[in-house]
Amino acid sequence: xxRFFPLEVTDVRRETRDxxxxxxxxxxxxxxxxxxxxxxxxxxxxxxxxxxxxxxYSICAGKDEGQLKVGIKRVEGGAFSTWANEELKAGDALEAxxxxxxxxxxxxxxxxxxxxxxxxxxxxxxxxxxxKTTLAREPGSRFTLIYGNRSINSIMFREELExxxxxxxxxxxxxxxxxxxxxxxxxxxxxxxxxKCARLFKGWVNIAAIDMAFxxxxxxxxxxxxxxxxxxxxxxxxxxxxxxASAPRRARHVVKTTANxxxxxxxxxxxxxxxxxxxxxxxxKGETILEAALAASLDAPYACKxxxxxxxxxxxxxxxxxxxxNHALEDYEVRQGYVLTCQCHPLSDHVVVTYDQ
Amino acid sequence: xxxDPTDTMPLxxxxxxxxxxxxxxxxxPRYRGELLRLMATxxxxxxxxxxxxxxxxxxxxxxxxxxxxxxxxxxxxxxAERVLAVMGEFGADISRYASxxxxxxxxxxxxxxxxxxxxxxMRLAVLHYPLQDWLDAVVMNVLMGRAVTIQLDEFSRLxxxxxxxxxxxxxxxxxxxxxxxxxxxxxxxxxxxxxxxxAASIAYWRPRVAASFGAAASQHFDTQKKFGxxxxxxxxxxxxxxxxxxxxxxxxxxx
Numbered sequence: 001x002x003r004f005f006p007l008e009v010t011d012v013r014r015e016t017r018d019x020x021x022x023x024x025x026x027x028x029x030x031x032x033x034x035x036x037x038x039x040x041x042x043x044x045x046x047x048x049x050x051x052x053x054x055x056x057y058s059i060c061a062g063k064d065e066g067q068l069k070v071g072i073k074r075v076e077g078g079a080f081s082t083w084a085n086e087e088l089k090a091g092d093a094l095e096a097x098x099x100x101x102x103x104x105x106x107x108x109x110x111x112x113x114x115x116x117x118x119x120x121x122x123x124x125x126x127x128x129x130x131x132k133t134t135l136a137r138e139p140g141s142r143f144t145l146i147y148g149n150r151s152i153n154s155i156m157f158r159e160e161l162e163x164x165x166x167x168x169x170x171x172x173x174x175x176x177x178x179x180x181x182x183x184x185x186x187x188x189x190x191x192x193x194x195x196k197c198a199r200l201f202k203g204w205v206n207i208a209a210i211d212m213a214f215x216x217x218x219x220x221x222x223x224x225x226x227x228x229x230x231x232x233x234x235x236x237x238x239x240x241x242x243x244x245a246s247a248p249r250r251a252r253h254v255v256k257t258t259a260n261x262x263x264x265x266x267x268x269x270x271x272x273x274x275x276x277x278x279x280x281x282x283x284x285k286g287e288t289i290l291e292a293a294l295a296a297s298l299d300a301p302y303a304c305k306x307x308x309x310x311x312x313x314x315x316x317x318x319x320x321x322x323x324x325x326n327h328a329l330e331d332y333e334v335r336q337g338y339v340l341t342c343q344c345h346p347l348s349d350h351v352v353v354t355y356d357q
Numbered sequence: 358x359x360x361d362p363t364d365t366m367p368l369x370x371x372x373x374x375x376x377x378x379x380x381x382x383x384x385x386p387r388y389r390g391e392l393l394r395l396m397a398t399x400x401x402x403x404x405x406x407x408x409x410x411x412x413x414x415x416x417x418x419x420x421x422x423x424x425x426x427x428x429x430x431x432x433x434x435x436x437a438e439r440v441l442a443v444m445g446e447f448g449a450d451i452s453r454y455a456s457x458x459x460x461x462x463x464x465x466x467x468x469x470x471x472x473x474x475x476x477x478x479m480r481l482a483v484l485h486y487p488l489q490d491w492l493d494a495v496v497m498n499v500l501m502g503r504a505v506t507i508q509l510d511e512f513s514r515l516x517x518x519x520x521x522x523x524x525x526x527x528x529x530x531x532x533x534x535x536x537x538x539x540x541x542x543x544x545x546x547x548x549x550x551x552x553x554x555x556a557a558s559i560a561y562w563r564p565r566v567a568a569s570f571g572a573a574a575s576q577h578f579d580t581q582k583k584f585g586x587x588x589x590x591x592x593x594x595x596x597x598x599x600x601x602x603x604x605x606x607x608x609x610x611x612x
Binding site: 041100102103223226236242243273274299300302303304306308309310311312315327328330356357 | 375389393397448453477513521576
């Protein structure tokens with residue numbers, strides 16, 4: 001089960017018009033749990049209007065800064081990021097899980113490698129952590145950053161990147177690519193796409209010398225860059241991705257309507273999987289929703305059948321069900337309507353369950 | 358790692374074009390279900406495989422063979438643990454997982470399960486059959502070892518990058534298990550008297566390992582492919598395995 005720790009907000013610094021950098025301090029006894037690896041992220045939880053939201057933000061500090069910092073860019077309509085940008089202040093408390101994520105490679109002080117990082121917008125946050133940590137802990141290595149933004153004003157960590165460049169002369173390079181601003185060199189205007197990569201790899205980046213590439217940004221950008229890197233000879237294991245994590249992809253929970261009591265011995269279960277819906281007459285006792293779905297030839301996902309692994313998770317949209325055991329879903333998921341179908345019996349005469357939400 | 362929604366694209370398109378997901382939060386519900394199912398199949402197979410092999414260690418003819426068998430058991434458990442940790446990030450209760458099932462349970466030797474799942478865990482059907490003795494375990498390990506390396510090679514490209522990375526790291530060690538099996542088989546073949554028993558064991562295990570690749574036409578595979586969790590079809594992988602096995606057995610004078 002996920003475990004959350006309290007963190008004290010010690011500083012909130014405005015980085016751009018719509019992004020803040022939040023410095024956090026764990027309790028003394030939790031320090032070890034927050035001893036992060038460069039490129040990892042923190043998952044926060046907070047209740048908004050009675051609904052718990054969880055959002056992940058990448059750590060933007062290097063390992064040797066002795067601080068825990070995350071960058072939070074405001075997302076249009078995003079409750080958490082708007083709150084963090086407008087209301088969060090020093091002295092507040094936040095709750096977060098221990099750092100997670102595998103967007104890094106083990107550093108080896110004795111080797112000299114050339115890393116290439118791509119960041120789109122706020123995708124810079126984990127890449128900044130990689131840059132700072134790598135330059136500090138692998139003294140023979142170099143890092144080149146290709147960084148895409150809308151305009152100069154929206155560039156996060158612009159000054160800090162300049163400082164890093166000046167203190168690591170010859171070891172760190174940054175190429176800014178700006179979408180809505182014409183620049184002296186045409187190459188640095190527009191979006192980072194396949195064509196842009198091909199041109200960058202011709203003159204600005206010696207792609208043959210790159211040992212490892214990191215990409216963090218929106219999906220189309222990551223696809224275009226990965227394709228280009230492959231085309232230029234990089235293998236899968238030389239490319240690390242970090243997809244934006246905080247965009248809420250789950251459909252909102254549909255408010256449950258109470259079904260027509262619980263009088264019958266059987267239940268009419270409406271089950272949806274991969275967009276197709278079956279209506280199944282099932283016994284209320286002795287058969288789980290999962291078993292009913294499988295018996296009706298629905299290829300429903302499951303594994304342990306013991307309420308442990310959560311593979312069979314689905315959402316109840318209508319009606320009432322009862323779970324025998326639950327070792328996998330958290331309270332907030334249950335409140336949203338999620339159930340483990342392998343442990344689930346209908347209580348009402350009609351239930352509507354979907355594996356698609 | 359915050360998002361600018363105007364720059365994004367539908368996740369299905371992203372995955373169809375080879376995009377990678379990197380955290381549980383990225384994973385939409387159906388993707389999550391399929392990914393967990395795939396991980397559970399791997400974890401259960403490793404746990405069941407290790408449990409079956411553990412019983413065989415003491416039958417190894419010499420210390421070297423017992424060390425090799427112990428190493429295989431140790432590393433298969435380690436691989437299960439690594440993948441289980443990823444399941445844990447999706448909410449699975451990893452402390453209960455390893456003990457929720459009797460991993461040493463086996464069906465009768467002459468059962469025929471085909472490729473269907475059996476019982477209440479997700480191990481591959483082939484791992485429900487009992488090993489008879491050291492020779493039988495070596496043969497099974499040779500045939501299954503080839504299958505595992507082919508499967509892991511396929512899985513190392515899957516769209517959930519943290520898992521793909523683990524499979525890529527595991528692959529050379531599983532390949533070594535296969536090689537240890539082949540070394541064991543060569544050693545057994547030095548005694549000509551073993552040949553009929555080896556041939557019988559191959560005849561027993563070959564169709565069962567072949568079935569572990571799954572049905573040639575599989576709707577489930579189509580779903581996995583849509584999500585970038587699989588690339589090559591079951592029949593293709595099975596054919597590659599058959600080709601490798603034929604070549605090996607030919608080389609060993611066992612075809």
